Amino acid sequence: MKKLSVKLGILFFLIIFGLITFMFFFLHKGIAESRVEEELKALKARGNSHSAILEKHFSIETIDHVVLMESESMTDVIITDKNGNVLGSSSDTASFEKYLRIPSSSISAEGEIVEDNWKDEPYIATISPIEVNGQLAAYVFMFENTASVHSLIQGLNDHFFLAGWISVCLTIIIIIFLSRGITKPLLKMKEATSQISKGQFSVSLPIASNDELGDLAKSIELLATDLNYLKQERNEFLASISHELRTPLTYIKGYADIVQKRKLPDEEREKYLKIIVEETNRLSELIKELFNLAKIDQNSFVIHKECIDLKLFFKKMEQKLSLAFQEKKINFELLCPENTLIQADPLRLEQIILNLLDNSIKYSQAGAKIELKAWKNKKSIHISVLDNGKGIPEKEIPLIFNRFYRVEKSRTRSLGGTGLGLAIVKELVQAHGAEIMVNSQENVGTEIELIFKGELKR
Structure with missing residues (x-):
């Protein structure tokens, strides 16, 4: 499980780190380009401002004034006539000669950018035209050392580097808690499954979340409960088999x-x-x-469904059990409409009904009444076996389909039976895709109802 937490941590880190790096790259690029563009716009605006002043007062005094102003700032200015001759400069022109190119076409009154390659060039530069009486008279070249731009970008890089480190540290901390939060319940589940594999089914898992991990914890607890029940049932089953086999063998041998x-x-x-x-x-x-x-448990038997007319089917069963009814003076009543058809395996259905009727006969007093009834209800066929015999205590009803379970704890031999009949009935009913329900009151009687989905119509 530690390996899983490490793998999850590394996976989360790579994903989050990749996303942070991707976002930081584009954010840095966007901010850097934006700041450089702002510097170029500010430089061009400064040149346009000088151009506007010179257009109003184009003279040597005004030129000298503009040059003097720029000599004290971080930027430089060079003013040339329309032919490129320098009229005034705030710094030595030798450094700027490569940028003093007179444009071959007219320049917008808003000015233009001459050089914007701040990464490789020592200066960024703009040009603004000076028009006197509507005629081009001169140009204002503005320059800014790219060292200041590099310093600006370096400051931006430092901030991003610091933010990146903080993000990485926070990411690592979050991933540690996140991976532990995920793997901690998994580790407990692993311990629980290890206990289950050793036969210790009394496991309890804290269900702290209503998500897939919570569902998994519930499933493991349910599995442990079911396995514990199966273990107990197996032990009881083996004890019951032992008892049931030993009793007749003891009689036979004795x-x-x-x-x-x-x-x-x-x-x-x-x-x-x-x-x-x-x-x-x-x-x-x-x-x-x-x-x-055993055949039912192994699914080694097959249900062969046929169309059965229940009225005729029940009549034949009544004939088979007529002697048993007469011996115990049972009043048997058959209630089934004509042409009530069902899709079922005739042999298995007979086994089901015979088991139910046999139980009703065993647990009914002489002169009692047993009713076998069938009816249609929308898209289903209902079959009911009703008696007014001993009945079943309410708390015992959920247990009567367990193997070898008997309401008669004494296992009296006068009632016969093996305790497997109803277990077989339930398995056969479910194999038909049907349902079985029990309604019983002690000393009043019992009704067992079968519901087969999908009636068959002629």
Whole structure:
């Protein structure tokens, strides 16, 4: 994680430093050019001012006065006639001869720039015309040593250099706090995932922000909770399998030993053999349901959907269970409109409904009522199994689909079952893309409703 913080820091620094350098370059260039342009404009304005005075009073005295004024300033002036002959100069003209070029074309009254290459030339220069009675009479050449411009730019460079260093230092400080702020929660998440990998699922992460890092912290906590639940469920599952397998095996082994080692009357022998057969069947049923669950978990079974007429489908199931209804004197009622069609796997749907009806029969008293109902609701088909049996305590309802879970904690053998039926039902319902809901009250009854999306119409 330290490597990540270093990488992030370097990446942020390069990006921010590149942006700062880019902006500083163009800002410096713009300010420097602006300042040089201001110097040239000021120099040209000064020349235009002298030109305006000389146009009003063009004489030797006025020329000498202008020259005297410039001799005490940072700039220099040279006044020539229209042919280029020097009439007056504030400094030795030898230094300015290369700039004293008479233009071949007329010059604007606002003046023009003669030299603006401040980087390589010793002077910048402007020229302003002097007109007397509407006729060109002379020129005013203004000069400024570029050393002053260089000094101005150097001062600007110093300011930018200082600002650059301050920006770099602040950037480094910000990046250090920023990279630590990002990597600190990641480091805690890494420690949490390390604990999870060692089987320690009681992890807690501070969720200080409502962003992607906060979402990741929530996801890790949720993962730890789910893994802890799965671990507990696996332990309970293994304990339940152990219990469920041991019980019938104990009965089989015990009664088989009795039958084998003792000389029993035929009636008692028949009784023990019947128990052995019952427990063998129970064991076979348990292994079958475990095998079904294994196939569901591995997605190794396929749902083959067909168009099913629920009225006819339920009638066949009623015939299969008629003996069970008669034995327990159950009042069974089937409510299903004609031509109620559904897309489902007939074998799996039968397995679902049989499981639900079997549970209703087991947990209902003699003379109870069981209702199997189906109806259409917009674009879905609803199937409901309703009984007025023992019901399920409210706190137990979310748990009834867990494997080997039984509301009857005593695991009484009189009720039979393996505790896997509803777990298989839920998996098969979800494999159909359907939903299952439970509504139950203790000592009142239970209703389990299946909702299949997308009805099929003829």
